[in-house]
Amino acid sequence: MIGCLNMARGTAAQIAAGAVRGAQRAAAWSAHRADAAVRRAAVAARGAAVRQPPGPFQPGFWRSPLRGRWLTSLLGLVLLVGLPVIAITGLLSYAAYNPRLHGNDETPGAPLLKFFLFSWPTHPAWVYRVDQGVHVTLGLALLPVVLAKLWSVLPKLFSWPPVRSPAQALERLSLIMIVGGVLFEFATGILNIQDFYVFPFSFYTAHLYGAWVFIAGLVVQVALKFPKMMAGLRSRSLRRELRTPLAATQPEAPDPERLRTADPAPPTVSRRGMLVAVGGASLTLAALAIGQSIGGWTRRTALFAPRGLSAAAPGALPVNRTAAAARIVAADTGPAYRLVVTGRRTVSLTRHQLMALPQHTVVLPLACVEGWSYSAAWTGVPLTELTRLVGITQPATALVESLEQAGSFRSATLSAGQVSDPRSMLALCLNGVDLPPDHGYPARTIIPAAPGVHNTKWVNNITFTAAQ
Amino acid sequence: MSSPRGSLGAAARSLNAAVSARSRAVRAWYGARPLHLLALLAAFALAGYALRAVVVAHQWRGFAVWFIVAIIGHDLLLFPLYSLADLSARRLLPGWTARGGAARPGPAASGQPQVPVINYIRVPAGFALLLLLVWFPLILGLSATTYQRASGLVTDPYLWRWLAVTGVMFALSAVSYALALRRASARARRGRHGRYRKRRQNPRTRPGRTGRPAAAWLRDHDLRRADFRWQSKLRSGLPRLPRPRRAGR
Numbered sequence: 001m002i003g004c005l006n007m008a009r010g011t012a013a014q015i016a017a018g019a020v021r022g023a024q025r026a027a028a029w030s031a032h033r034a035d036a037a038v039r040r041a042a043v044a045a046r047g048a049a050v051r052q053p054p055g056p057f058q059p060g061f062w063r064s065p066l067r068g069r070w071l072t073s074l075l076g077l078v079l080l081v082g083l084p085v086i087a088i089t090g091l092l093s094y095a096a097y098n099p100r101l102h103g104n105d106e107t108p109g110a111p112l113l114k115f116f117l118f119s120w121p122t123h124p125a126w127v128y129r130v131d132q133g134v135h136v137t138l139g140l141a142l143l144p145v146v147l148a149k150l151w152s153v154l155p156k157l158f159s160w161p162p163v164r165s166p167a168q169a170l171e172r173l174s175l176i177m178i179v180g181g182v183l184f185e186f187a188t189g190i191l192n193i194q195d196f197y198v199f200p201f202s203f204y205t206a207h208l209y210g211a212w213v214f215i216a217g218l219v220v221q222v223a224l225k226f227p228k229m230m231a232g233l234r235s236r237s238l239r240r241e242l243r244t245p246l247a248a249t250q251p252e253a254p255d256p257e258r259l260r261t262a263d264p265a266p267p268t269v270s271r272r273g274m275l276v277a278v279g280g281a282s283l284t285l286a287a288l289a290i291g292q293s294i295g296g297w298t299r300r301t302a303l304f305a306p307r308g309l310s311a312a313a314p315g316a317l318p319v320n321r322t323a324a325a326a327r328i329v330a331a332d333t334g335p336a337y338r339l340v341v342t343g344r345r346t347v348s349l350t351r352h353q354l355m356a357l358p359q360h361t362v363v364l365p366l367a368c369v370e371g372w373s374y375s376a377a378w379t380g381v382p383l384t385e386l387t388r389l390v391g392i393t394q395p396a397t398a399l400v401e402s403l404e405q406a407g408s409f410r411s412a413t414l415s416a417g418q419v420s421d422p423r424s425m426l427a428l429c430l431n432g433v434d435l436p437p438d439h440g441y442p443a444r445t446i447i448p449a450a451p452g453v454h455n456t457k458w459v460n461n462i463t464f465t466a467a468q
Numbered sequence: 469m470s471s472p473r474g475s476l477g478a479a480a481r482s483l484n485a486a487v488s489a490r491s492r493a494v495r496a497w498y499g500a501r502p503l504h505l506l507a508l509l510a511a512f513a514l515a516g517y518a519l520r521a522v523v524v525a526h527q528w529r530g531f532a533v534w535f536i537v538a539i540i541g542h543d544l545l546l547f548p549l550y551s552l553a554d555l556s557a558r559r560l561l562p563g564w565t566a567r568g569g570a571a572r573p574g575p576a577a578s579g580q581p582q583v584p585v586i587n588y589i590r591v592p593a594g595f596a597l598l599l600l601l602v603w604f605p606l607i608l609g610l611s612a613t614t615y616q617r618a619s620g621l622v623t624d625p626y627l628w629r630w631l632a633v634t635g636v637m638f639a640l641s642a643v644s645y646a647l648a649l650r651r652a653s654a655r656a657r658r659g660r661h662g663r664y665r666k667r668r669q670n671p672r673t674r675p676g677r678t679g680r681p682a683a684a685w686l687r688d689h690d691l692r693r694a695d696f697r698w699q700s701k702l703r704s705g706l707p708r709l710p711r712p713r714r715a716g717r
Contacts, residue, residue, distance in 0.1 A: 109521030144598060150542060157543055165499025170508045176539065177515050183538035195614040196605035200530030205522060210535070212518035220511035224504065268558065268586055281595055285602065288633075303629050304603050310621045318619060325617035438620055 056158040065264035066271055067152050068252025070241075072259050073232030074275075075149040080229075082142045083182070083218060089135035090211055093369060096120045096128050096451050101397060101413040104454075106204035113212055122421040125448040129367035132451075133293030136371025139189055141286035146182055148278045155261065171224065178221050181214025193306050193370040228257070246270040292318075292372040295365075299374075307372035317376060317430070320368050320452060323437040326404040328458050333403070333442050339426075343390025343464040351442045354428060357381045357389075362423045368452040378446045380427035383419050387464050394467040395419040400445050401461035409453035416467060418447045426459060550597070554590065561585055583652050588645040592637035599630060 052058050095117050099105035121127065163169045185207065192203045199206065235253065249271060251264035269277075291302030292311070302308025307318035339349045349357075359379055367373035387395045398419045401411040418424055427446045428435060435441040440457030447455055494502050522528045562585070605611040606626040615623055 107521070107525075109524045110518060113518060113521075140602065143602060147598075151547065154543065154547055167498050167500035167504055170505070174508055174511055176535075177511065179542075180535045180539045183542050184535050187534070187538055190602055191605060194603065194605040194611050195618045196611035197614060199534060201522075201527040201534075202525070205525050205527055206531050206534070209518040209522045210531070213515040213535075216511040216514040216518070219514075220507050223507050268584065269590070273587060277591055277594065281598055284595065285598070288599075303633065304599060304606075304626070306606065306615070307619065309629075310625055311619065320618055322617060322620045324620075 052160040057160045059262040062155040062261040063263065063265040064261065065249070065251040065267045066269070066274055067155065068260040069232035069255040069257060070236040070252055071271065072149065072152045073229045074238065075145055075152060076229050077233060078145050079142065079149055080222065082138060082145070086135055086139050086142065087211060087215055089131045091116060092131050093135060093451065094208060096131070097454065098413070098415050101415060103411060104413050106202070106408065107208045110209070119415050119417055120449065122418055122424070122448040125364050127449045128451055129293070129365045129373040132367050132369055132371050133373065136193060137286050137290050137293060139186065140289050141282040143186055143285065144278050144281040146186065150179065153259065159258070174217060174220055177213050177217025181210060181217050184210045185214055241271045244270055244272060246273065295374040305372065306370060317374050317439070318372055319438045320370070321407070321457070326407060326458065328403055328437065333458070337442050337460070339443060339460055339462070341386050341390050341462045343387060343392040343466070345390055347389055354381055354426070354443060358385055360425065362425070364423060364446055364448055366452055366455060377431050378425060378427040379429035379432070380425040380443070380446065382422060383424045383426065384422060386426060386462060387419065390464060392464045392466045396465045396467040399463040400456040400459055402456050403458040403460045412454040412456050414447060418450060419464070421448055423448050557589060558586055583645065583648045585645060588641045592634065592641045595637055596634040599633065603630070
């Protein structure tokens with residue numbers, strides 16, 4: 001009660017003496033600034049022994065008043081939540097290729113890093129679609145956050161002296177893993193989804209092992225910096241920052257890591273403004289791309305996505321390899337076409353004979369590693385029907401090969417689970433009409449929840465092996 | 469019973485002492501706890517193991533070059549470029565102050581309301597450049613051939629879409645700048661006529677919203693800053709100011 005009264009009295013006094021105090025405060029602020037200048041001069045004098053080179057190595061070079069440990073910690077927290085999701089969905093996507101089966105591993109080597117592999121399920125059918133949609137769209141969304149985070153810590157690149165102790169030297173060296181890793185992964189991923197293959201390496205190899213380098217850097221960074229991040233987050237209140245306009249935006253308190261600049265300029269944007277801009281950029285990038293993963297009418301909203309609005313023509317569905325690119329010619333798919341199915345015996349079937357076999361129609365999604373996907377009604381012969389035809393009751397694997405002569409995914413090995421799933425099929429029709437050439441006419445496999453490239457197009461050979 | 473336990477305890481203590489002396493020595497030389505070194509070595513080992521697979525695949529040259537170029541490209545190319553662009557824009561636009569910041573909203577000497585334009589340019593320009601940074605192979609048609617072979621689609625529309633989105637962003641920004649100018653001039657008018665001078669002062673509200681004659685007499689941003697600090701209890705993380713003594717204490 002007394003406290004309340006005191007507080008009330010205090011508030012009344014403050015309001016009464018407001019104008020006078022404002023002037024006093026201004027004087028105090030100027031004094032503080034003068035003090036700061038003196039302190040800076042003193043520091044500079046002390047540091048004369050270790051003279052910084054000019055330019056960015058000088059503490060006075062960096063002026064933004066928004067840099068500080070709170071901002072860095074907040075952006076770090078967002079990345080700490082988001083980047084592991086991207087990493088895990090990426091590793092799951094690798095597992096989806098069933099790399100332990102013959103010929104499926106695009107990235108041989110490093111067996112210890114494949115400890116997590118498991119036989120990829122076929123249920124639920126949308127699992128790969130969601131996995132890759134999240135991987136790619138979240139990757140796009142986090143790019144502005146990554147850039148903002150790097151901006152917030154960039155002065156530390158120029159800290160002087162560059163090495164103070166072996167520990168600090170090693171720690172700086174370890175930053176190559178996380179900074180180089182995140183930039184490398186984002187660059188290769190973003191270029192790959194646009195088919196811009198300028199890199200002098202296999203995308204799969206580089207993106208997977210680059211990810212492991214990044215994961216190593218991330219884990220050690222979290223181990224070393226997590227307490228500092230939490231302390232940084234506690235140093236200011238997010239809710240309060242979101243209510244602070246430009247006029248009241250103050251530099252953060254100086255911190256031992258020197259994330260706050262020594263000589264902050266007056267702000268030109270509030271912390272709230274910056275966070276809204278970064279968050280808005282993230283959401284907009286994602287919003288302009290996510291339609292390619294959801295499909296349907298939302299595909300038209302994907303202005304900036306490789307299979308968005310451009311691929312949304314009525315009746316058209318996106319593809320990742322055209323018949324022309326695969327060098328499939330009409331002679332191969334015409335009356336001369338034969339599908340050779342091998343098991344305990346070998347049968348050779350024309351497309352007419354395939355059409356005469358028992359058919360079923362299933363609505364299944366097809367999802368590309370590049371993040372886009374669609375759902376369609378596929379009609380064709382169940383793979384279990386083909387295994388019966390060649391005398392195999394318990395299939396172990398199936399090697400599916402394409403008419404295509406070259407290309408990294410001209411064949412795929414399917415697991416026992418994928419072959420025996422009743423929905424898996426050799427599709428002949430898409431949405432009620434014959435497969436278009438680009439979608440794999442005369443026949444293609446459709447496997448629930450498998451990566452798009454494992455739904456082999458222009459199939460002319462299937463070899464089943466039996467479980468022992 | 470007690471004697472072996474005691475000797476065990478002594479042995480453990482002396483071992484502890486030896487270990488801690490050793491760890492102090494390591495810490496003095498190394499500059500951090502030994503655990504720090506172990507964590508870093510483990511991370512380097514993991515990264516090295518992953519890189520070995522890249523070496524085995526005969527792709528390490530391109531991989532290493534791209535890894536390093538990614539860092540240099542961001543830290544020493546992209547960052548300086550966008551910083552320079554931002555700095556140039558700030559210097560060229562009106563409202564630049566000698567201290568290195570834009571002027572605060574408030575009536576200028578001419579009496580016209582002033583709203584710094586910088587953020588109304590930064591946001592659309594920044595977003596347009598971000599879109600270009602992400603989608604430049606499609607926007608500039610650099611991957612036109614491979615994209616067409618893969619998808620059967622052409623890259624032409626992306627440039628037009630980018631120009632359209634950029635145009636819309638700048639248009640929206642211009643509209644919101646016009647609205648901000650209008651708000652500022654309305655505020656300045658209210659301030660001159662003093663209609664709201666007697667309104668209750670809520671310490672939480674923004675100075676612009678209270679209708680106080682803030683804009684009129686708080687021209688110097690330092691002064692306003694100090695004043696706002698008093699009225700809004702935003703004390704966490706602020707530079708410590710010497711508190712003026714209260715009269716009568």
